[in-house]
Amino acid sequence: MARRWLGGLLLGPAIAAAQDRGTSVSSAQQAEAASQQDGAPFLGGFLTETRILYPLAVGDWEARGEHRYEQAEMGVSVRYQHRVHRDRWVDIYFYPAGVLPQGRLLEEAKGTLEGVRQHGGYSRAEIAPLRGYAIATGSGKQRRQLPAYAVSMSLQRDGKDYSSAMVLLAKDLYFIKGRFSAEADALKPARVQSRLQALMEPLVRQTSLFSTGACWMPPPIVQVAVPDDAAAGNLMHIRREDGLRTVAFADRVEAVDPEAPEAKAMQLMSMSASGRWIPGCHPPEDMTPEVPATHREIRFEYRAPPERSDGNTPRLHGRRTGVG
Template sequence: MACLALLATGALPGTVIAADDVAPTPLLGGYLRETRIVYPLTVQGWEAQGEKRYEQPELGVSVRYAQDAMPGWIDVFFYPVGEADAAVLDTHMRGSIADIGTLVGRQDVVAVHFDATRARRIALQGVEPESADGEVRTASGWIERASGRYDTAMTIGLRQLHFIKGRYSRPADAGGVPVGDLLDAFVGALFADVGIQSTGDCARALPINVIAAGQAPSDAAVDGGDDDARRAVLTPDGRVVAADGDAPMTQALAELGAVMRRQRFPGCVGATPVEPHVPEGHREIRIEYRAPSPSRALVSID
């Protein structure tokens, strides 16, 4: 409550909306308007060969890494997901494996097999324990083509409001470290050295849902006061519910909720784009997202 008192003295206005008028903010062009990715050009001996930007903004960008001593290459994809937890990651991983399975009978693919998915968490500096940032899933297997069998692996992790996906395949008779272990170690090193900063509505105070006088808010994570006429609560799903949207404590809860949201889902650095530091041996990718037109809805990556 001391934190609430401090916030109440200088809280910025939240967006006050009626409880029945809640409309989702678009992920791209709304919640995220600009993203800057700073990534390393060298990861465990693998050298970045080039970038690819995709026409559909929800598909993000990819970077290809290769090294002379290893067959094949590692493709790394960065694409936005917004506020996601481990359950979203698990669902996306299953869907991505299923998508690879649909290649059977096409593109010279005869059969596809993946072993059980392995889960781990990469410890990242400044990330709260309750955040899913740093959660990673890896699956290894093989792809049978008419030209032969290839060992393959896929890793997907959550990092700063984005999915980071790694893909690696090599001939099955290549030997060496198992592809899944190799890719898992590569992604772990990449996570520790990449920075993704986004700006947009992700920095705003939480919207305030105004309820009818005398109606009691429920499911409070943080209670704003005992006076029923001016009572406000911050709910576990990230909403401020209050009878008086202009009350100082209501505004303070909206700001506190935004701070808690950014701790759980790191990567938002404000409403105004910033210039990230690009260390030597790194490269920056800048992506600007336009708000979607009513006639074109963004395709979900889930």
């Protein structure tokens, strides 16, 4: 039986931007600026490929299908069904974000809610204040706190009342958004929100995103006869018994032998120290990750837009179909 989507969300093109923190700011800005100078767009330039590995089951929720949107920047949605309450569905959206500046995630959340108000087709839309929180991922040195926003809503369409909720966050160059709606008689808005958050946290931890493109920017390895670890701006160096072999700087790696394993290793190690490494971006050779039996893979290959196009699609205001 066909069901109407209860979200009415407004999803616009996501634009890559620099992170507003530490040395990553200048590096991400440099990468994007260089991409723009070369005429390369965000999709098909800064990002050329993406692999998303999402879990087939999370607790009582089971993945039941995918929908890939025609516009590349709209990404894909995955629908999860509750294995006990078969009339309950959650839609998870993955769409490109780039490297976000401070406040961009909140802007995206507010824009989505404005789309619910203006273009959702509801006769009534009562939206609670956005609540910011964090979702912890990884462990040890890989542990991260991902900022997220959650909100509950009371909606009415065609005389029917619904409780709805949204969770939005960004991970590894992508927005991840969850929507869950249920009839108001079955669940109150606060309960819908809490259940959506309870699903999103393990789902985000179990989801892996790999991308490549101009976002992958290791420093060049330059051959020099005598590297100097006393030179201004050096980040790290490797010295062997026969003398100094490799010195890393923010914009280059100087090595006696550019093809030596330590030069290649220093090139990768210096990316984090110099802010060149962007979480979620990987070298092209890493774009064939192993897919466990518990997961499914989605592949995106972004092509540069036609000439005379900036690669952005106008923001969409129309409603979609489906259940959220």
